[in-house]
Amino acid sequence: MYVLLKIMRCIAIFKDLERNPFRFHNMYYHMIIDMDKNGLLLFMIMCYAIPIYYVYSNYRSNHSVSNIICGDECKYYILFFMFLMGIGTLLYEMERNDTYSTIFISILLIGIYGLLFMNESHTIHYFFAFLVFLSILVFMIRHCYVTGCDVVLSSSLFIAIVVLLFIVTQMNKNIFYGEIIYLFNFAFFYLYLHFFPVSSTCPIGKERI
Numbered sequence: 001m002y003v004l005l006k007i008m009r010c011i012a013i014f015k016d017l018e019r020n021p022f023r024f025h026n027m028y029y030h031m032i033i034d035m036d037k038n039g040l041l042l043f044m045i046m047c048y049a050i051p052i053y054y055v056y057s058n059y060r061s062n063h064s065v066s067n068i069i070c071g072d073e074c075k076y077y078i079l080f081f082m083f084l085m086g087i088g089t090l091l092y093e094m095e096r097n098d099t100y101s102t103i104f105i106s107i108l109l110i111g112i113y114g115l116l117f118m119n120e121s122h123t124i125h126y127f128f129a130f131l132v133f134l135s136i137l138v139f140m141i142r143h144c145y146v147t148g149c150d151v152v153l154s155s156s157l158f159i160a161i162v163v164l165l166f167i168v169t170q171m172n173k174n175i176f177y178g179e180i181i182y183l184f185n186f187a188f189f190y191l192y193l194h195f196f197p198v199s200s201t202c203p204i205g206k207e208r209i
Contacts, residue, residue, distance in 0.1 A: 047085035
């Protein structure tokens with residue numbers, strides 16, 4: 001029942017945002033602030049689902065994800081929902097109570113917003129892309145360490161390293177699917193981490209106490 005109420009609350013937010021896509025009411029701001037980790041994660045997923053939909057619906061044999069999200073037809077919608085997701089993510093990371101994790105996620109968000117503002121014709125676009133890929137990788141390394149090298153998280157980290165190497169070596173070719181696999185692997189890692197059982201002997205558990 002509690003989770004259902006959270007879902008209904010988030011649906012109400014997005015119905016209003018659909019009618020007023022660039023209006024973010026103070027009442028909704030306070031609703032997000034008051035959410036617990038489960039509610040924040042749900043809010044983040046719903047915000048992230050919108051950009052995924054735009055990428056899927058606008059894919060036309062593009063050579064990279066950036067080639068889609070920087071297009072004028074969906075750039076500002078994606079930026080708006082990524083901004084909302086950024087708020088939810090930072091609040092979520094504050095609940096996680098891990099300073100390093102919050103720093104890495106903040107760098108990731110800066111990289112994402114930079115990618116959206118600067119298209120591929122600007123050299124700085126690739127600097128922001130570097131920030132995104134590196135912050136994801138370092139975040140994963142950090143949490144593999146603090147969870148005692150959990151086998152699932154470690155396997156996900158290994159996949160991320162392999163895929164990132166592929167992306168780097170194929171930079172001048174079509175890397176769209178490599179980027180998609182890298183991002184979805186990170187999404188899986190993040191979701192798994194949410195449900196990871198924390199014990200008093202686990203380093204991350206000690207940081208949260």
